[in-house]
Amino acid sequence: MSDDLIKILDGNTFVVSDANGDIEASATDPTGLFSFDTRFLSRWVLTIDGQRLNALSVDDLNYFEARFFLVPGTGTVYVDANLSVIRRRSVGAGFHEEVQVLNHQDEPVDLTIRFDADSDFADLFEVKDALEKKGTYLKETKGGKLVIGYTRESYGRATVISATTRAKVDVDGLSFKARIGPHEKWTTEIEVAATPLGGAAAAFRSTIPRGNGGRRPREMAKDLERWLANAPRLESEWEGLRATYRRSLVDLAALRFSPLTAGKRSLPAAGLPWFMTMFGRDSILTCLQALPFAPELAATTLVELGLRQGSRVDDFRDEDPGRILHEMRFGEMTAFEERPHSPYYGCADATPLYVVLLDEYERWTGDRKLVRDFEPEARAALAWIDDYADLMDDGYVWYQRRNEETGLENQCWKDSWDSISYRDGRLPGFPRATCELQGYAYDAKMRGARLARAVWKDEPFAERLEREAADLKRRFNRDYWVEDGEYFALALDSEGGQVDALTSNNGHLLWSGIVEKTKAKSVVRHLMGPRLFSGWGIRTLAEGEGRYNPIGYHVGTIWPFDNSFVAWGLRRYGFKEEAARVAAGILEAAEFFDGRLPEAFGGYERKVTKYPVQYPTACSPQAWSTGAPLLFLRTMLGLEPLGDHLVVDPALPVGIGRLELLDIPGRWGRLDAFGRGLVEVGERRRPGVPN
Amino acid sequence: MADSVTTFFKDIEGRGHEPLLEKARGTLRIDLTDGRKVAHWHVSFDRGDIAVSRRNAKSDCIFRTDRALFDQIVRGEANAVTAVLRGEAAAEGDLELLFLLQRVFPPQTTPRKAQHRVAGARARA
Numbered sequence: 149m150s151d152d153l154i155k156i157l158d159g160n161t162f163v164v165s166d167a168n169g170d171i172e173a174s175a176t177d178p179t180g181l182f183s184f185d186t187r188f189l190s191r192w193v194l195t196i197d198g199q200r201l202n203a204l205s206v207d208d209l210n211y212f213e214a215r216f217f218l219v220p221g222t223g224t225v226y227v228d229a230n231l232s233v234i235r236r237r238s239v240g241a242g243f244h245e246e247v248q249v250l251n252h253q254d255e256p257v258d259l260t261i262r263f264d265a266d267s268d269f270a271d272l273f274e275v276k277d278a279l280e281k282k283g284t285y286l287k288e289t290k291g292g293k294l295v296i297g298y299t300r301e302s303y304g305r306a307t308v309i310s311a312t313t314r315a316k317v318d319v320d321g322l323s324f325k326a327r328i329g330p331h332e333k334w335t336t337e338i339e340v341a342a343t344p345l346g347g348a349a350a351a352f353r354s355t356i357p358r359g360n361g362g363r364r365p366r367e368m369a370k371d372l373e374r375w376l377a378n379a380p381r382l383e384s385e386w387e388g389l390r391a392t393y394r395r396s397l398v399d400l401a402a403l404r405f406s407p408l409t410a411g412k413r414s415l416p417a418a419g420l421p422w423f424m425t426m427f428g429r430d431s432i433l434t435c436l437q438a439l440p441f442a443p444e445l446a447a448t449t450l451v452e453l454g455l456r457q458g459s460r461v462d463d464f465r466d467e468d469p470g471r472i473l474h475e476m477r478f479g480e481m482t483a484f485e486e487r488p489h490s491p492y493y494g495c496a497d498a499t500p501l502y503v504v505l506l507d508e509y510e511r512w513t514g515d516r517k518l519v520r521d522f523e524p525e526a527r528a529a530l531a532w533i534d535d536y537a538d539l540m541d542d543g544y545v546w547y548q549r550r551n552e553e554t555g556l557e558n559q560c561w562k563d564s565w566d567s568i569s570y571r572d573g574r575l576p577g578f579p580r581a582t583c584e585l586q587g588y589a590y591d592a593k594m595r596g597a598r599l600a601r602a603v604w605k606d607e608p609f610a611e612r613l614e615r616e617a618a619d620l621k622r623r624f625n626r627d628y629w630v631e632d633g634e635y636f637a638l639a640l641d642s643e644g645g646q647v648d649a650l651t652s653n654n655g656h657l658l659w660s661g662i663v664e665k666t667k668a669k670s671v672v673r674h675l676m677g678p679r680l681f682s683g684w685g686i687r688t689l690a691e692g693e694g695r696y697n698p699i700g701y702h703v704g705t706i707w708p709f710d711n712s713f714v715a716w717g718l719r720r721y722g723f724k725e726e727a728a729r730v731a732a733g734i735l736e737a738a739e740f741f742d743g744r745l746p747e748a749f750g751g752y753e754r755k756v757t758k759y760p761v762q763y764p765t766a767c768s769p770q771a772w773s774t775g776a777p778l779l780f781l782r783t784m785l786g787l788e789p790l791g792d793h794l795v796v797d798p799a800l801p802v803g804i805g806r807l808e809l810l811d812i813p814g815r816w817g818r819l820d821a822f823g824r825g826l827v828e829v830g831e832r833r834r835p836g837v838p839n
Numbered sequence: 840m841a842d843s844v845t846t847f848f849k850d851i852e853g854r855g856h857e858p859l860l861e862k863a864r865g866t867l868r869i870d871l872t873d874g875r876k877v878a879h880w881h882v883s884f885d886r887g888d889i890a891v892s893r894r895n896a897k898s899d900c901i902f903r904t905d906r907a908l909f910d911q912i913v914r915g916e917a918n919a920v921t922a923v924l925r926g927e928a929a930a931e932g933d934l935e936l937l938f939l940l941q942r943v944f945p946p947q948t949t950p951r952k953a954q955h956r957v958a959g960a961r962a963r964a
Contacts, residue, residue, distance in 0.1 A: 302926040344926065455935060459859070459942040460915075483924035490920045524858050 153179065158212045158239040158368060159405050160184060160417060160424040160478075161342065167203040169216040169235045169245075170194060173268070178275055178421040180267075181243060181307075181340060185425065185479035187275065188242065188307045188342035191266035194235065196220050196249070196259055201233055211402035212368045213238035231257070238365040242307070242342040248335045251328040259328065263338065264321040267307050269298035271479035273487055276422065283480075287319040294322060297345055303483055304345025312337040375401045379441050380812045382781070385805035388739040389777075395743035396777045399769040400438060404445075407476070413448040419747065419770035426476045426491075428453055428498030429561060430771055432505050437712060437775030439512050440782050440812055446509045447518060453502060454525040458493050458532075463550040466494035466559075470532030472502045474556070487554055496537060496547040496559040496585050499529045500592035507595030510603070511789045514815030519603045530596050530613070533589050539579045543623060544640065545589050548579035560585060561710075562653075562688065566695055567702035568639055571648050573694020576641035583636050584653045586624050587660030593617035594661065625664045634670040636663070650674060650690035652707075655714025658721050668721045675714060676726050683754025684733045685711045691751070698751035698761075705748040705763050708734050709772035712779035719783050724799035728827040731780040732801035738777060745773040785809060785821045792816055798823025844871065844906060847913040848880055851943055852891040859942050861887040867936040868898035873906040884936060900936040904928035 155164045161183040165171045173179045173190040181189035194201060201218040208214040218233040230253050236246045251257050269281070283300025294317050297306040313336040315322040326334040363371075375397070382393045404414035407426055416438075417423065418430035431453065435446035458471035465488045466474075474495035481487040488494075503526050510519050519526075539546035549555035558567055560582045568582060569575055593613045600610035628636045630648050636657055637646035654671045657663050663671060674680060679690040685706040689696050695703045711734050718727035737760040738745050747770045750761035785807070786797030792815050800807055804825035811818040863884035871878045881898060883890045902919070904912075908927055911917035919941060922928035930937055 303924070304926060455938045478924060483921050485918070485921055490918060490924070521862055524861065 154206055154208055154214050154216075155420055156208065156210075156212055156214050156237065156239050156243075157402055157420060157424065158363065159414075161239050161241070161243075162420060162424060163237065163239060163243050164421055165192070167206050167216070168194070168201050168218060169203075169214070169237060170200075175268075175270070176275060178272075181342060182272065182421070182424075183242065183342040185272045185477050185482070186305055186342075187270045187272070188267055188305065189265065189340060190268040190270070191264055192340075193264045194218075194233070194247070195262050195264070196231070196233070198260070198262075204232075210365070210369060210372070211398065213365050231259075238368075240339075240363065242340040245338045245340070246335065247338065248333050249326065249328060250333045251330060254330045256327060256329045259326045259334075261324040261326055261334075261336075262321060263309075263323075265294060265296065265307075265309055266320065267296045267298070269305055269480070271481045272422065273477070273479060273481045279481075289317045289319060292317055294319065299345060300480065300484070303480060305480075306343050306345045308339075308341045308343060310339050310341075372398070372401050375442075378813075381808075381810040383806075383808035383810065386803075386807075388743070389735060389804065389807075392735060392738045392743035392745075392777050393781070396774050397441070399744060399774040400434075400442065400445075400771070400778075403769060403771050403774065407452045413444070413451075415445055415448040415452055416771040416775075418772075420768065423770070425478075426452065426473070428472045428474050428495055429501065432472075432498060432501045433709065433713070434771040434775040435505055436501075436508060437709075437772065437779040437782075439508060440787055440814070441778050443509065443513050443813060446505055447513075447515065450502070450506055450509060450518060450522060453498070454522045456491055457525050457528060462493075464488050465490070465492055466549055466551050466555050468493065468532060468536040470499065470528035470530075471536065472498040472529060474498060474559075488551055492555075494547075494549050494551065494556040494559050496545055496582075497561065497588055499532050499537070500545070500585070500588040502526070502529050503592040503596050503599075504588065507599055510599065512814045514792070516603050519599055523604050526596065526599065530592060533592065534616075537585075537589075540581070540642070542644075543620060544581045545585040546579040546581045547585075562651075562702035564701045566700075567688075568647060569649050569689075569693070569695045569703070571650075571693055576639065576645075576647050579642055580639050580647070582639040582653065583624075583628050584656040584660070586620065586628070587657045587662040590617050590620050590624070590662040591660040593620070621662050621664070624662055625667065629667065633674075634667075635674045636667075636671065649693045649695070650679065652680065652686045652688050652710050652714060655686060655710070655717045658717025659713050660717075661720060663721070665721075668723075672718065672721070672723050672726055675718070676729065678753075681730075682706060682733075682751055684737045684749070684760050685730060686714055687751040688748075696751075699763060701748070701763070704751040706734075706737075706751055706760075707748045707773075708737075708745040708776040712776040712783070715783045716779060719786065719799075724786070724797075725827045727783050728799050728801045729829045731784050732804075732829040735777060735780060744769055745776055746770070747773055781809060785823050787812065787821060789814060794819045794821070796821040796823070799827055800825040801827050801829040803829075843910050843913060848882070848891045851882065851889055851940075854889060854943070856887045857889060857943060858887055860884055860889065860939050863887075863936055863939045865899035865933055865936050866896055867940060868896075868901045869909070870901060870903040871906040871909050872903070878906070882936075882940065884939065898932070900930065900932035900934060902928065902930050902937055 152167050153164050163181050164179045171179050171192040180187040199220045204217045206216050214237050216235040219229045232250045234248045238244050283298055286297040288295050293310040295308050315324050328334045379397050403417050405417035406414045415431050416434040418427040431449045435449045453472050456473050458467040471493045473491040473493050475489050476491040477489035482489045537545040547559035594617050597610040597613040600606045630637050636654050637648045638651045639647035655675055680686050689703040697704045711730050715727040715730040740759050746762050746768050748763040784800050788795045794816050800823045802825045807823045810820045866883045869880040881892045881896045912919050923930050
């Protein structure tokens with residue numbers, strides 16, 4: 149999608165329009181008003197006397213509202229601005245739009261102001277895959293309102309449009325006759341409500357908490373203010389870093405989403421526009437990144453994912469007892485079980501990562517009550533690793549979908565079809581056991597053992613988990629180690645052979661702690677070598693591998709989130725300077741995107757392109773890219789909870805100058821961390837600070 | 840003839856202590872329509888203990904649907920979440936109780952752990 153689209157959102161209700169504020173969606177593009185994974189408006193076009201408007205400027209400083217400054221006509225060279233129009237739109241349970249038309253002449257004018265409206269009620273999955281609808285549409289005018297509806301059996305959704313001033317309403321839109329005196333203005337307010345149809349659906353709607361539409365802009369602005377005030381304050385001489393930090397906090401606030409059971413609490417949705425919902429993997433990893441900044445997100449995520457933990461074997465949803473969900477959706481295709489997202493469980497990493505987050509959350513916050521409350525879920529997650537994920541009965545975590553029609557083939561974070569390959573580019577069969585899954589399983593067992601000892605008071609269980617972890621580590625370092633390359637294979641294939649491409653996954657292994665100390669140096673040499681490190685960051689797949697492509701989704705692009713966990717891993721093994729180099733590269737790249745890191749950017753060598761090339765269809769903002777700068781700050785400052793204390797051990801890139809992170813929340817109350825850039829990161833521009 | 844709805848409620852009450860439901864406290868009311876009649880069932884959760892009653896009581900969550908669909912849900916042939924999304928069922932209040940009750944609904948497919956392991960699996964070295 150192109151970048152001049154204006155996006156505003158609250159919860160999982162969002163509006164994507166062009167710079168005029170107009171919506172003219174085609175079947176496959178994600179513009180429109182969306183709520184609960186359904187498009188409620190696909191056409192919304194403002195004209196004056198039949199003429200389209202021309203944007204002078206757009207103000208979308210708040211993520212939940214935008215203002216469009218417009219003039220009539222699509223002037224090419226000169227715009228005759230006798231009239232101007234201001235549209236002010238905010239997201240609610242649908243959206244609210246205030247339109248002002250200003251007459252700048254000495255004469256009165258008579259105008260026809262019109263909104264054309266329509267909706268295709270597309271499920272977001274249909275927009276993504278361009279599918280046909282199966283139900284029937286209705287359009288009617290009722291009591292001065294326009295109702296556009298869609299029904300299929302008992303399923304119904306409707307868009308209800310009304311205005312505060314008298315309008316002529318027809319089935320294709322609303323028209324206003326306005327007489328505006330000299331230097332006067334005309335105003336109307338329009339409410340576009342996204343609603344379910346039918347009594348049963350209304351009851352469902354009534355349970356939807358605030359934070360999913362229905363709040364007023366003032367309330368939302370206050371909430372954002374509170375959110376920013378609660379986060380630690382960053383002081384740095386590097387202006388770009390301060391901007392990136394603020395952008396990250398605001399975007400993270402924007403991406404908060406309240407699942408139906410969460411009341412006012414919220415957790416991070418994965419990204420706009422395709423992924424405004426709860427994802428196991430994305431929500432957990434984002435919460436890990438944000439723990440030192442907004443620990444309450446982790447609490448909600450642990451509760452909500454725990455409540456929906458799998459309890460049965462269900463092939464359609466790839467559900468097993470103990471498994472943490474992959475993705476939850478609310479649209480028509482999910483409702484009719486044409487898609488398995490109610491929720492869908494096909495993901496092999498969220499379950500061990502759930503235990504990792506539970507432990508890391510307790511280390512930061514000291515919230516033992518939550519760890520006690522969710523002991524059954526954590527135990528069930530640990531049991532899943534051994535009972536259900538070990539498809540080959542060899543003590544490793546494997547994946548193979550049971551829903552072969554609409555399930556996911558690759559159930560790891562690199563989930564595109566060609567992401568898992570041998571050096572020569574061949575793709576292995578199924579099942580697959582990618583390496584980072586073994587690392588996460590190892591970490592889950594070690595952290596589970598800590599919780600068992602410290603909170604659940606179950607010493608035998610702790611000892612068992614530690615024994616299993618040690619055994620897994622021993623086998624892993626033998627079976628995955630590529631002898632002639634001295635790095636870890638991407639995966640094992642079903643024959644037990646190594647899928648031997650060199651990838652960034654090696655960095656996740658460092659993060660998990662599964663790498664034997666003697667092997668770490670060699671792994672780091674690869675991560676920081678020219679085949680993986682571009683100068684901006686570490687590529688998903690090494691240059692020179694069969695499928696390497698600098699703009700291939702998981703086969704050569706650089707993912708900021710991936711790099712943030714790799715840097716954390718480098719620190720874990722004591723490679724502070726390397727961690728600082730990775731952090732510097734990605735944070736410098738962020739400046740080219742105005743502080744908003746995209747999902748992924750090109751793997752081109754930094755010396756060649758001079759600037760990071762954005763991956764064409766990347767989602768933005770995306771939660772774990774938004775969280776990446778936060779985790780880099782934690783890593784560079786060397787923040788680590790130790791009992792009730794916070795250890796600070798900075799290793800900052802030279803040129804960052806002095807860095808202060810003030811009021812870091814945790815079990816210690818609030819603490820400050822300071823550091824100064826001393827690590828030489830290579831021949832680069834030194835950000836922000838005069839040399 | 841055995842009534843599967845009645846059997847279901849008898850079953851969950853007879854389970855005794857259910858560790859998976861220890862977090863839950865509150866009452867879920869299930870309204871089942873059957874033609875013109877509406878039957879109310881109250882399922883109370885108290886730290887893992889479940890009690891079922893037909894008597895009116897204060898509830899924290901209400902789940903409404905028709906008896907035939909509920910029958911399918913408790914047999915594992917239909918899913919409560921998609922039924923709500925389709926408008927064939929409605930839920931209000933503290934949905935946490937509904938999610939937790941789902942944990943004790945019978946499985947949708949028979950567990951067959953051995954079967955979904957891959958044939959020819961190797962033993963661990």
